[in-house]
Amino acid sequence: MVETARKYVFDFDSTLTSVEALDVLAEMTLNGKSNKDAVLTEIQEITNLGIDGDISFTESLERRIQLLNAHKTDLPSLVTELRQKISKSIEENKAFFENYGDVIYVISCGFKEFIDPIVAEYNIPSKRVYANTFEFDDDGYIIGFDTANVLSSHNGKIECLKSLNLEGEVQVIGDGYSDYVMREAGIADKFFAYTENVHREKAANNADYITPNLNEFLFVNDLPRKISYPKNRIKILLLENVHPDAFDNLSEEGFSVELVKHAIPEEELVERIKGVHVLGIRSKTQVTKKVLEAADRLLVVGAFCIGTTQIDLETAKKKGVVAFNAPYSNTRSVVEMALGQIIMLKRSIFARSTEIHNGKWFKTALNSQEVRGKNLGIVGYGNIGKQLSVLAEAIGMRVYYYDVSDRLALGNATKCATLEDLLSVSDVVTLHIDDNKANKNFIGKREINQMRDGAILINLSRGFVVDIPTLVEALKSGKLGGAAIDVYPEEPRSNGEFYTELQGLDNVILTPHIGGSTEEAQRDIADFVPNKIMDYINSGNTVDAVNFPNIRLPKQNNAHRFLHIHKNVPGVMAKINEVLAKYEMNITGQYLSTDSDVGYVISDLDKEYNKDVIKALKNVKNTIKFRVLY
Ligand SMILES: NC(=O)C1=CN([C@@H]2O[C@H](COP(=O)(O)OP(=O)(O)OC[C@H]3O[C@@H](n4cnc5c(N)ncnc54)[C@H](O)[C@@H]3O)[C@@H](O)[C@H]2O)C=CC1
Numbered sequence: 001m002v003e004t005a006r007k008y009v010f011d012f013d014s015t016l017t018s019v020e021a022l023d024v025l026a027e028m029t030l031n032g033k034s035n036k037d038a039v040l041t042e043i044q045e046i047t048n049l050g051i052d053g054d055i056s057f058t059e060s061l062e063r064r065i066q067l068l069n070a071h072k073t074d075l076p077s078l079v080t081e082l083r084q085k086i087s088k089s090i091e092e093n094k095a096f097f098e099n100y101g102d103v104i105y106v107i108s109c110g111f112k113e114f115i116d117p118i119v120a121e122y123n124i125p126s127k128r129v130y131a132n133t134f135e136f137d138d139d140g141y142i143i144g145f146d147t148a149n150v151l152s153s154h155n156g157k158i159e160c161l162k163s164l165n166l167e168g169e170v171q172v173i174g175d176g177y178s179d180y181v182m183r184e185a186g187i188a189d190k191f192f193a194y195t196e197n198v199h200r201e202k203a204a205n206n207a208d209y210i211t212p213n214l215n216e217f218l219f220v221n222d223l224p225r226k227i228s229y230p231k232n233r234i235k236i237l238l239l240e241n242v243h244p245d246a247f248d249n250l251s252e253e254g255f256s257v258e259l260v261k262h263a264i265p266e267e268e269l270v271e272r273i274k275g276v277h278v279l280g281i282r283s284k285t286q287v288t289k290k291v292l293e294a295a296d297r298l299l300v301v302g303a304f305c306i307g308t309t310q311i312d313l314e315t316a317k318k319k320g321v322v323a324f325n326a327p328y329s330n331t332r333s334v335v336e337m338a339l340g341q342i343i344m345l346k347r348s349i350f351a352r353s354t355e356i357h358n359g360k361w362f363k364t365a366l367n368s369q370e371v372r373g374k375n376l377g378i379v380g381y382g383n384i385g386k387q388l389s390v391l392a393e394a395i396g397m398r399v400y401y402y403d404v405s406d407r408l409a410l411g412n413a414t415k416c417a418t419l420e421d422l423l424s425v426s427d428v429v430t431l432h433i434d435d436n437k438a439n440k441n442f443i444g445k446r447e448i449n450q451m452r453d454g455a456i457l458i459n460l461s462r463g464f465v466v467d468i469p470t471l472v473e474a475l476k477s478g479k480l481g482g483a484a485i486d487v488y489p490e491e492p493r494s495n496g497e498f499y500t501e502l503q504g505l506d507n508v509i510l511t512p513h514i515g516g517s518t519e520e521a522q523r524d525i526a527d528f529v530p531n532k533i534m535d536y537i538n539s540g541n542t543v544d545a546v547n548f549p550n551i552r553l554p555k556q557n558n559a560h561r562f563l564h565i566h567k568n569v570p571g572v573m574a575k576i577n578e579v580l581a582k583y584e585m586n587i588t589g590q591y592l593s594t595d596s597d598v599g600y601v602i603s604d605l606d607k608e609y610n611k612d613v614i615k616a617l618k619n620v621k622n623t624i625k626f627r628v629l630y
């Protein structure tokens with residue numbers, strides 16, 4: 001047994017288990033009955049009234065038992081069901097109950113018949129479980145409870161705890177107001193409102209601490225736990241209206257997530273970033289050196305898009321901040337939009353549509369052509385360019401492409417040796433080059449002059465890639481027959497007014513950077529990027545990081561994992577191992593990956609460690625960041 005003066009008093013329903021046991025019992029006994037839903041709702045309402053102290057507990061219990069109509073033979077199945085419903089963080093920290101079992105008590109207004117067998121598996125014997133007991137009729141039906149038991153009456157927990165006469169500090173952990181009253185009555189020293197399963201305002205408002213899970217409770221009390229730093233303490237700030245699934249995925253994992261609909265300017269972000277562990281952005285938020293320098297806790301930046309030049313990746317790396325993006329999720333959406341725009345522009349559909357909107361009928365075949373047999377020039381044959389190549393061929397276009405990197409032609413596409421070759425042969429030129437700043441004004445006067453007369457230009461890549469005044473001139477003069485522009489050199493941070501010189505020109509489709517804005521793409525990104533973030537936070541994996549040495553780590557059970565990011569200078573690794581050896585740590589696995597600037601080393605260790613080892617590792621010269629995972 002671990003010596004401690006402290007005693008821990010746990011509630012059972014919605015604390016040790018994620019459910020109210022009598023609700024589960026009701027589900028079982030009412031199964032198949034026509035009034036099931038109505039009775040269940042009534043039982044749950046009565047449960048909540050009792051928990052919040054709005055009706056007397058005795059009344060709540062009596063009314064529920066009447067509605068239950070349960071039988072003795074239902075109880076084993078209830079226990080089986082409850083075993084599956086242990087709260088996640090309680091289950092994760094079974095070791096705490098094993099090591100501290102002698103000072104853990106359960107005081108519950110539930111029933112020993114189902115609590116005892118569940119908590120016995122958590123090293124809590126029946127003698128330290130205080131709860132009600134059922135009364136059965138001769139046929140085995142549950143007809144009531146032992147009314148002499150103080151726990152069957154209003155605020156019975158106070159009397160129960162008082163009678164135990166516990167020595168030392170008494171901490172109560174529970175979800176309900178009936179748990180808090182032990183603290184209010186002065187018998188318990190602290191009340192932790194346990195919100196992992198249900199957040200009850202009345203209990204939370206009165207609590208000494210709100211603990212969203214057992215990890216937080218153990219952290220606050222500096223007790224051994226599964227996760228060294230509780231996830232609810234990890235703050236995630238998601239900007240730019242990322243898909244709500246991202247919020248749900250990360251919140252369900254236990255992180256504290258804040259969602260902001262728009263991008264935040266640098267000055268404001270410098271303030272908002274303080275205390276944030278994970279920042280999620282799309283293309284508008286500039287994560288500059290100044291922002292990164294103000295970030296005192298930042299571990300990860302997740303770009304919920306493809307482009308990452310809005311992030312100062314070098315500075316991020318040097319500060320040990322890992323960046324991820326979603327390189328594939330929205331590519332199909334961009335391809336479909338490009339294809340649609342090509343057809344719309346070749347048929348002058350927008351011009352005809354605007355005329356009708358303005359009350360004019362102008363039926364004509366002028367400037368209206370099929371795309372079949374036309375030459376499509378794709379500049380940038382990457383993830384988007386290649387997919388477009390396949391689909392464009394499928395509708396009969398002849399595809400030409402140009403890329404600075406060697407790219408294998410898909411289907412019957414023809415590779416062009418130079419940009420000029422591509423421009424001179426294409427009826428439609430579509431830009432899908434990456435957001436590298438070197439691509440500024442990639443299409444200017446010279447390139448437009450190299451294009452065919454009447455050709456069409458599409459830009460769904462980045463705004464700075466096209467010299468807009470030159471494009472406007474070419475459209476006005478008739479050199480180009482049309483354009484579709486989705487991206488602009490300057491884009492607003494949020495929805496509202498917008499001006500571009502391209503407004504009002506014939507056969508020009510203007511869209512507000514929505515190439516990747518489809519339900520499907522955003523949902524996929526909201527799955528992909530949070531998974532990368534969680535994989536890094538929970539396991540240290542950096543696979544697919546865009547600015548960091550990539551490591552895929554094996555899962556570890558019963559081991560501690562230390563993550564150490566350092567400047568890539570000679571001797572750091574040796575120093576780390578010297579420290580580990582000094583503290584007699586047995587290394588079960590060690591993984592190192594480096595690039596020219598940083599080294600990332602992960603050490604798996606197989607036994608309890610002296611906390612001084614952490615201080616010593618943080619003090620290793622040239623350390624950038626150090627993190628203990630578990
Ligand atoms: N409008 C929107 O909503 C969206 C825009 N994008 C943008 O689309 C662009 C393409 O995306 P991905 O295909 O995923 O990128 P990618 O990185 O897979 O492909 C880009 C290709 O462009 C080539 N390239 C770069 N500079 C070049 C140059 N000067 N000349 C010729 N080739 C060059 C690269 O070698 C690479 O093959 C990116 O700028 C991305 O940010 C992506 C998604 C949505």
Ligand SMILES: O=C(O)CCC(=O)C(=O)O
Pocket residue numbers: 282283304305306307308330513514516517
């Ligand atoms: O709207 C967005 O999230 C940006 C899309 C984009 O341009 C990208 O993925 O690079």
